Amino acid sequence: MESEGPPESESSEKSIFFSQQEEEEDDNEEEEESKEAEETATINPLLPPALTGDVEGLQKIFEDPENPHHDQAMQLLLEEDIVGRNLLYAACMAGQSDVIRALAKYGVNLNEKTTRGYTLLHCAAAWGRLETLKALVELDVDIESLNFQEERARDVAARYSQTECVEFLDWANARLALKKYIAKVSAIVTDTAKGPGKLFKEDKNTILSACRIKNEWLETHLEASINELFEQKQQLEDIVTPIFTKMATPRDTGSIPGPGRSHMPWSS
Incomplete structure (x- = not known):
């Protein structure tokens, strides 16, 4: 079964994208000349600039109407190999982060x-392409996406002992957890249909103010550590949980009390 990551021999995995170039050095000169002519006609013209980091070369193909490959640029970019990998995967394998950023501007689906x-x-x-990972996370790819083995990217990095990538993705997950919690709490407070009960104006303002402060903190602390991210999330929980718990607790009206505490949709 073919692996998406680097196998014991990296050249075998790269062969789908690199074989045309490697084969030029293998056979005798007469056979090679014939082979080169045939492969030149079929090689994806986006491949050389993508592998070498030639961003300007790629942009010319996409943006210059006079370029012979201009009309087919997107088709060439999305052309897939036998396991469904397009040119972006080749750029990832080669660690060409600037190429990924440049191609993202043309509206490709980075979560494909x-x-x-x-x-x-x-x-x-x-x-183990750490800088490429950073570029993809900056472009808001789904870091929780699962492969056929129910693995996230972090799990795959761990399987291949890519320690720096594991550490970075742990950090990215901690940052995402805080962002998602802020968004979840804000949505509950602003959408009365989802709220756990009557929310006093003062409590609502307290929660929204706390969410705003945490969002601002995220924007100004781009290098915050995992521990700092966890601390910020805990601080927000300490503000939010008592308010929502109070709202979810049945009031004593002299009648028979309800069946206990209701479900708390704001919990993490």
């Missing part, structure tokens, strides 16, 4: 999966 559920993030994690 291969036939076995691997994303670009899985690919970069498996190959």
Whole structure:
């Protein structure tokens, strides 16, 4: 079964994207000349600039109407190999972060999966391309996406002993957890249909103010540690939980009390 990450021999995995170039050095000169002519006609013209980091070369193909490959640029970019990998995967394997950023501007789906559920993030994690991982996370890819083995990119990085990638993705997950909690609490407070009960104006303002402060903290602390991210989330929980618990607790009206505490949708 073919692996999406680097196998014991990296050259075998790269062969789908690199074989045309490698074969030019293998056979005798006469056979090679014939082979080169045939392969030149079929090689994806986006591949050389993508592998070498030639961003300007790629941009010319996409943006210059006079370029012979301009009309087919997007088709060439999305052309897939036998396991569903397009040119972006080749750029990930080669660690060409600037190429990924440049191609993202043309509206490609950075969360597209291969036939076995691997994303670009899985690919970069498996190959230990830390800077490419950072670029993809900056571009808001789904870091929780699962492959056919129910693995996140972080799990794939761990499987291939890519320690720096594991540490970075742990940090990215901690940052995401805080962002998601802020969004969840804000949605509950602003949507009365989802709220756990009557919310006093003062309590509502307290929660929204706390969420705003945490969002501002995220924007100004881009290098915050995992522990600092966890602390910020805990601080917000300490503000939110007592208010929602009070709202969810049945009031004593002299009648028979209800069946106990209701479900708390704000919990993490």
